[in-house]
Amino acid sequence: MTLATDDRPSKIASIAVQTSADRFITIKGDWAHFKLIQKGCEQNSGTRLFYFDGMIEILMTGRSHELFSHIIGHLLTCFLAYQGIYFFPFGTADQEREGMAAAQPDQSYCFGTVKPIPDLSIEVVFTSGGVSKLQRYRAIGVPEVWFWEDGTLTLYHLRGDNYERIEKSELEELKDLDVSILKRHIMMGETNVGEAIRSFTAYAMQKK
Known part of the structure; x- marks a missing residue:
């Protein structure tokens, strides 16, 4: 999957995925930060994104x-x-x-x-x-x-x-x-x- 590291969508850090188990990341951030990460993950079909109450959850499904x-x-x-x-x-x-x-x-x-x-x-x-x-x-x-x-x-x-x-x-x-x-x-x-x-x-x- 890809994870945005600042406020520019072009700067993305890669994380290797696809194992038998799920991988889960939680990040504090506002709605704007969530939308930025969402844009960076558009092409990652095995990645699910969630947001609520200032918390961003990134799930990489196994x-x-x-x-x-x-x-x-x-x-x-x-x-x-x-x-x-x-x-x-x-x-x-x-x-x-x-x-x-x-x-x-x-x-x-x-x-x-x-x-x-x-x-x-x-x-x-x-x-x-x-x-x-x-x-x-x-x-x-x-x-x-x-x-x-x-x-x-x-x-x-x-x-x-x-x-x-x-x-x-x-x-x-x-x-x-x-x-x-x-x-x-x-x-x-x-x-x-x-x-x-x-x-x-x-x-x-x-x-x-």
């Missing part, structure tokens, strides 16, 4: 992270498609509230129509707890956030100014999704992606 991210994306897309739900997958697209917060989740979805802020954001967490990450999504205003961490899928729904942990999605488009079945197939995908997709597809077709 292979395990990317594996789970793609598995979750494939399975959820499969479910939505077979349910006949009109949706737009936006992956790691930037989510920002100007001057306040920014995030690049692993997966994100809008339902029904394209919106400035997605209906659902999903993060794979290997580096630090998901609950603390909710603050930036609250500032951005994402209605529902899911975290995959330590083999567990945890869901949160925004109620007023705070997120509440929930057992199943409260988004209308996902109300029929059995989270325990999704979780089981995510774990299956760690060792056999094809079998996980085939098995979950059968489940999604039955729910149609």
Whole structure:
């Protein structure tokens, strides 16, 4: 990845990436500093940037992270498609509230129509707890956030100014999704992606 070292985008220091484990850097800085780093990292697909409350987080995803991210994306897309739900997958697209917060989740979805802020954001967490990450999504205003961490899928729904942990999605488009079945197939995908997709597809077709 590339990391800006001063206020000129042309001066960039290189950091080697791509290992099996995630790498995580935290830097104090204001919104202008964050936007400068963001510009310097535009061509680094394996780098995710986050900002909240004067802290810049730089995440360089490893292979395990990317594996789970793609598995979750494939399975959820499969479910939505077979349910006949009109949706737009936006992956790691930037989510920002100007001057306040920014995030690049692993997966994100809008339902029904394209919106400035997605209906659902999903993060794979290997580096630090998901609950603390909710603050930036609250500032951005994402209605529902899911975290995959330590083999567990945890869901949160925004109620007023705070997120509440929930057992199943409260988004209308996902109300029929059995989270325990999704979780089981995510774990299956760690060792056999094809079998996980085939098995979950059968489940999604039955729910149609």
